[in-house]
Amino acid sequence: xxxxxxxxxxxxxxTRRAIxxxxxxxxxxVKELSEPFDISGPAISKHLRVLEKAxxxxxxxxAQWRPCQLDATPLKEVAVWAENYRRFWDASYARxxxxxxxxxxxxx
Amino acid sequence: xxxxxxxxxxxxxxTRRAIxxxxxxxxxxVKELSEPFDISGPAISKHLRVLEKAxxxxxxxxAQWRPCQLDATPLKEVAVWAENYRRFWDASYARxxxxxxxxxxxxx
DNA sequence: CTCGTACCTAACCACTTGGTTATCTAACCG
DNA sequence: CGGTTAGATAACCAAGTGGTTAGGTACGAG
Numbered sequence: 156x157x158x159x160x161x162x163x164x165x166x167x168x169x170t171r172r173a174i175x176x177x178x179x180x181x182x183x184x185v186k187e188l189s190e191p192f193d194i195s196g197p198a199i200s201k202h203l204r205v206l207e208k209a210x211x212x213x214x215x216x217x218a219q220w221r222p223c224q225l226d227a228t229p230l231k232e233v234a235v236w237a238e239n240y241r242r243f244w245d246a247s248y249a250r251x252x253x254x255x256x257x258x259x260x261x262x263x
Numbered sequence: 264x265x266x267x268x269x270x271x272x273x274x275x276x277x278t279r280r281a282i283x284x285x286x287x288x289x290x291x292x293v294k295e296l297s298e299p300f301d302i303s304g305p306a307i308s309k310h311l312r313v314l315e316k317a318x319x320x321x322x323x324x325x326a327q328w329r330p331c332q333l334d335a336t337p338l339k340e341v342a343v344w345a346e347n348y349r350r351f352w353d354a355s356y357a358r359x360x361x362x363x364x365x366x367x368x369x370x371x
Numbered sequence: 372c373t374c375g376t377a378c379c380t381a382a383c384c385a386c387t388t389g390g391t392t393a394t395c396t397a398a399c400c401g
Numbered sequence: 402c403g404g405t406t407a408g409a410t411a412a413c414c415a416a417g418t419g420g421t422t423a424g425g426t427a428c429g430a431g
Contacts, residue, residue, distance in 0.1 A: 163275035167268050168389085179351065185408060198390055200409060205388095219398040219407045227351035234349070237342035243287065243335035276419085293378060306420055308379065313418095327377045327428045 158210070159236065162229040165209035170194070171202050175211060178225035185221060266318070267344065270337040273317035278302070279310050283319060286333035293329055 156164070165171055174188055189199040203223060206212045210229050215222045242252045264272070273279055282296055297307040311331060314320045318337050323330045350360040 157277065159280075160275050160277055163271050167271035167275055169265065169268055170389090172267075175348075179348070186406090194389085195391065196408070197392085197410080201389070204409095221408065225351055227348045230345050230348045231352040234342060234345035237338050237345060240283075240287070240333075240335045240338045241342070243333055244339040278419090294376090302419090303421065304378070305380085305422085309419070327426095329378065 158229065159232055161209045162211070162233055165205050165211055166233070168202065168205075171206055174202060174206065174223075175225060178212065178223060182215075182222045182224045185223070188223060266337065267340055269317040270319065270341055273313050273319055274341070276310065276313075279314055282310060282314065282331075283333060286320065286331060290323075290330045290332045293331070296331060 170192060173191065177183060177188060177191070185196070185199060185203065188203070189196060192199065203212065203214070206223075207214060211226060212223045213226050215224070242248045278300060281299065285291060285296060285299070293304070293307060293311065296311070297304060300307065311320065311322070314331075315322060319334060320331045321334050323332070350356045
């Protein structure tokens with residue numbers, strides 16, 4: 156699985172997006188991350204492994220805690236990818252696009 | 264499944280992203296979309312249904328053809344979502360963020 | 372009407388996913 | 402040492418995914 160696919164797949168789950176949102180406030184332990192959710196510890200562990208494999212979090216080791224930290228680098232790729240479609244949702248961008256196309260045509 | 268999750272899930276497959284990329288060049292029939300891939304028609308149909316359910320394409324009806332057209336609206340939500348994490352990958356944005364936080368603190 | 376083309380649905384298969392419970396390791400605390 | 406806490410792993414299950422083949426529908430051409 157390529158990097159972008161892994162990132163999109165990781166982001167497809169609301170629980171994992173919520174975990175990422177929580178990590179914007181700073182590092183957290185597995186226990187802390189699991190607090191807001193009504194699911195078991197192992198389920199959280201699985202989500203964290205998916206996030207880790209996608210490169211969205213990094214994990215440390217402090218005594219019996221394994222603190223998680225956000226790594227947003229893959230999200231930059233997501234933003235860049237999505238931006239390539241901006242002209243298809245942004246009307247003003249679409250007009251600019253059409254104008255540039257027209258200019259290119261009259262040029263020839 | 265919420266809209267954003269459906270969109271991310273749809274984008275997690277490279278074949279579906281390739282279909283979207285093809286559709287930026289204009290509408291296409293199912294046959295045309297399946298050409299570049301070495302998979303069966305029904306497999307393409309399934310991908311198109313996923314994209315349709317995610318609101319990423321719309322489908323028409325022209326005789327025996329079912330032309331597909333890109334609808335990038337959900338991608339705007341993706342871009343907006345990702346942009347919220349910009350300060351975590353963009354160093355200069357992070358410095359600006361820190362500065363604003365500092366200003367807010369001294370304000371009080 | 373018949374044939375070919377475009378496309379869909381149905382049924383099936385292997386694999387993955389998101390969850391569970393039960394069990395294990397590792398570290399701190401008395 | 403023994404007990405508690407944090408967390409991972411294993412085994413299992415139901416549901417979903419991505420693919421297949423077979424067969425059906427709808428339309429245009431001859």
